[in-house]
Amino acid sequence: MDIFLQQILNGLVLGSIYALIALGYTMVYGIMGLINFAHGEVVMVGAMVTITVISTLMGAGIALPGPLLVLIGLMVAIPACMLLGFTIERVAYRPLRGAPRLAPLITAIGLSIVLQQLAILIWGRNYISFPQILSHDTISIMGASITELQLIIVVLCLAIMGGLLLMVEKTKLGRAMRATSQNPAVAGLMGVNVNTVISATFMIGSGLGAIAGVMVATNYDQAHYYMGFLIGLKAFTAAVLGGIGNLAGAVAGGILLGIIESLGAGYIGGLTGGFLGSHYQDIFAFMVLILVLIFRPSGLMGEKVADRA
Amino acid sequence: MAIAGKFDTNKKLGLFLALGVVMAILPILIGSAFGNSWVRTLDFALLYIMLALGLNIVVGFAGLLDLGFIAFYAVGAYTYALLGSPHFGIHLPFYITIPLGALFAMMFGVLLGTPVLRLKGDYLAIVTLGFGEIIRIFVNNLNAPVNITNGPQGINLIDPVQFGGVSLGKPLEIAGLSINPVYLYYYFFLILTVLVVLMCWRLQHSRIGRAWVALRENDIAAAAMGINIRNIKLLAFALGALSGGVAGGLFASFQGFISPESFGLLESIMILAMVVLGGMGNIPGVILGAVLLSVAPEFLRDVIGPVQMATFGRMIIDPENARMLLFGLAMVLMMLIRPEGIWPSKRRQAEFKDAKKG
Numbered sequence: 039m040d041i042f043l044q045q046i047l048n049g050l051v052l053g054s055i056y057a058l059i060a061l062g063y064t065m066v067y068g069i070m071g072l073i074n075f076a077h078g079e080v081v082m083v084g085a086m087v088t089i090t091v092i093s094t095l096m097g098a099g100i101a102l103p104g105p106l107l108v109l110i111g112l113m114v115a116i117p118a119c120m121l122l123g124f125t126i127e128r129v130a131y132r133p134l135r136g137a138p139r140l141a142p143l144i145t146a147i148g149l150s151i152v153l154q155q156l157a158i159l160i161w162g163r164n165y166i167s168f169p170q171i172l173s174h175d176t177i178s179i180m181g182a183s184i185t186e187l188q189l190i191i192v193v194l195c196l197a198i199m200g201g202l203l204l205m206v207e208k209t210k211l212g213r214a215m216r217a218t219s220q221n222p223a224v225a226g227l228m229g230v231n232v233n234t235v236i237s238a239t240f241m242i243g244s245g246l247g248a249i250a251g252v253m254v255a256t257n258y259d260q261a262h263y264y265m266g267f268l269i270g271l272k273a274f275t276a277a278v279l280g281g282i283g284n285l286a287g288a289v290a291g292g293i294l295l296g297i298i299e300s301l302g303a304g305y306i307g308g309l310t311g312g313f314l315g316s317h318y319q320d321i322f323a324f325m326v327l328i329l330v331l332i333f334r335p336s337g338l339m340g341e342k343v344a345d346r347a
Numbered sequence: 348m349a350i351a352g353k354f355d356t357n358k359k360l361g362l363f364l365a366l367g368v369v370m371a372i373l374p375i376l377i378g379s380a381f382g383n384s385w386v387r388t389l390d391f392a393l394l395y396i397m398l399a400l401g402l403n404i405v406v407g408f409a410g411l412l413d414l415g416f417i418a419f420y421a422v423g424a425y426t427y428a429l430l431g432s433p434h435f436g437i438h439l440p441f442y443i444t445i446p447l448g449a450l451f452a453m454m455f456g457v458l459l460g461t462p463v464l465r466l467k468g469d470y471l472a473i474v475t476l477g478f479g480e481i482i483r484i485f486v487n488n489l490n491a492p493v494n495i496t497n498g499p500q501g502i503n504l505i506d507p508v509q510f511g512g513v514s515l516g517k518p519l520e521i522a523g524l525s526i527n528p529v530y531l532y533y534y535f536f537l538i539l540t541v542l543v544v545l546m547c548w549r550l551q552h553s554r555i556g557r558a559w560v561a562l563r564e565n566d567i568a569a570a571a572m573g574i575n576i577r578n579i580k581l582l583a584f585a586l587g588a589l590s591g592g593v594a595g596g597l598f599a600s601f602q603g604f605i606s607p608e609s610f611g612l613l614e615s616i617m618i619l620a621m622v623v624l625g626g627m628g629n630i631p632g633v634i635l636g637a638v639l640l641s642v643a644p645e646f647l648r649d650v651i652g653p654v655q656m657a658t659f660g661r662m663i664i665d666p667e668n669a670r671m672l673l674f675g676l677a678m679v680l681m682m683l684i685r686p687e688g689i690w691p692s693k694r695r696q697a698e699f700k701d702a703k704k705g
Contacts, residue, residue: 073469133683138699139468140412141686144623147616148678155672159664267612271480274473317488324477331474332462 040181045304053296054195058250059273060288062243068283075146078270079153084248085255087115104171123244157263275327281337393536399621399637401590407628409583410563415479419588421610423448423595431506445596452592460584501606626688
């Protein structure tokens with residue numbers, strides 16, 4: 039039983055990070071109908087920049103408490119990633135609006151490769167470890183344990199996601215975003231500056247991506263130029279699972295996927311009599327993706343039909 | 348008119364003959380001018396042509412975006428390797444293992460095709476990507492508890508292709524001349540490449556080829572014209588996978604060693620880039636794309652390092668890094684400037700123009 043609870047907790051931590059990244063995919067998809075393949079790389083850049091800022095500060099002999107250092111790192115990484123997201127949209131997507139769907143997908147893949155290679159140039163090919171500045175004390179809940187850090191990650195994710203949903207529902211920008219996603223041409227006629235809304239969407243998504251990147255790096259204690267690929271793909275799966283284009287769906291899909299993955303990894307060994315082990319963890323996301331697309335292409339909460347894609 | 352047509356065929360025939368002669372002496376020219384490693388690059392170029400043509404059936408003809416194509420290559424390669432290496436102690440000849448690999452690849456093609464029939468566009472791309480990754484993860488991990496694929500270490504000492512007593516893996520001695528294996532494989536690959544080109548050519552101008560075009564341009568209209576969408580899609584996946592499987596078997600025999608590393612997502616993207624850069628749906632264009640993208644990296648490898656040494660006196664960017672950076676940039680720029688590819692088919696170009704207007 040405590041293994042079950044432990045896996046649920048692990049899944050919750052993983053899942054809330056997926057959810058945060060999935061929001062970036064789903065917002066862009068909702069508004070422009072395209073998969074921002076380079077979003078995973080934004081997550082990676084967020085993690086890398088934060089680590090660089092923290093180690094620079096520490097190297098300069100500035101002794102600050104750990105959480106404050108991470109916060110300063112984030113304050114640099116978030117604007118950096120927002121700028122990156124803005125640039126990606128300007129360079130790779132805006133000129134291709136209205137082109138066949140294949141074109142933006144290929145520029146996105148190309149951009150992904152470029153960003154990874156730039157990351158290698160700047161940060162090298164090796165894993166970079168996250169400075170040991172955050173406490174790793176554990177709290178135990180009914181026989182299962184969770185670190186304080188992980189608890190903070192979950193709470194922070196939920197708070198941010200709640201804030202985003204509120205923003206989309208209540209603010210003027212949010213209303214403009216919803217209008218654009220329903221019909222960009224008509225939204226334009228109603229006085230919405232569609233280009234600004236799209237830029238803003240990319241920037242918000244990238245900012246969330248930066249935070250998620252830092253969370254991944256703190257959770258695994260490391261970052262790597264290639265980390266964005268797999269986590270991006272899983273977050274995309276989460277977005278599809280929840281119903282792409284639907285914000286609440288992305289949150290639910292992310293958390294669900296995280297839990298499926300960790301339960302799967304925890305039990306697959308026992309279920310297959312040791313034939314398949316926990317290193318098959320990564321398969322679950324893809325299986326979920328394929329199954330959802332076959333049986334319920336609109337996702338758990340989606341109203342759109344997959345045929346649109 | 349009839350005379351003009353006859354003349355045209357003769358001219359075409361002459362062109363093909365000339366091309367054949369060029370292809371036949373090309374490795375000898377390249378080999379004597381630049382050395383055997385460049386002939387090896389030519390061999391790989393031929394493999395990539397087969398792969399790119401296979402993917403072109405799926406992406407170019409039928410318009411189904413496949414990002415996991417390398418999985419079929421892996422299936423072909425592992426079939427050959429498992430049935431022709433000391434790993435299981437089985438040594439079947441190539442004329443059994445290569446067709447078998449192609450058959451398995453086709454089966455996987457249909458296996459992948461069936462569930463994703465309803466999907467289109469980016470969704471299809473992501474699912475095929477996931478499928479490719481699943482195959483890679485399995486190949487990577489199926490070494491315990493029962494060792495099937497030998498995991499990340501890969502399979503070693505794979506049998507070379509053998510005709511009777513002649514092995515393509517060893518230098519051939521004729522009249523005191525020793526012919527390097529890279530040449531032997533070149534001619535073997537060339538024959539198979541020509542077969543694949545012919546298959547694609549005949550398919551394109553057949554009833555099936557026209558059905559694919561119809562499917563690509565408007566699937567609803569195609570269905571209304573009486574085309575069985577399901578079968579025609581599955582056929583595209585199966586025939587594309589066939590070329591992938593053949594190329595995989597050849598790769599295993601040529602290389603003598605395979606590991607899961609050779610079948611990553613980047614390879615799938617590379618092949619897709621060949622198809623797209625060359626010109627989707629146009630056989631000569633795809634061949635051009637495959638040659639460019641398989642030769643250019645080797646060329647850059649030889650150039651980037653020395654150029655940096657000459658201009659800056661030291662290495663600023665590691666050549667591998669610079670190569671990938673250029674590759675990524677080329678993909679982006681190509682899509683922005685000429686999304687229909689270097690040498691597109693007229694029809695495909697028209698579709699691109701049409702979509703841009705609409």
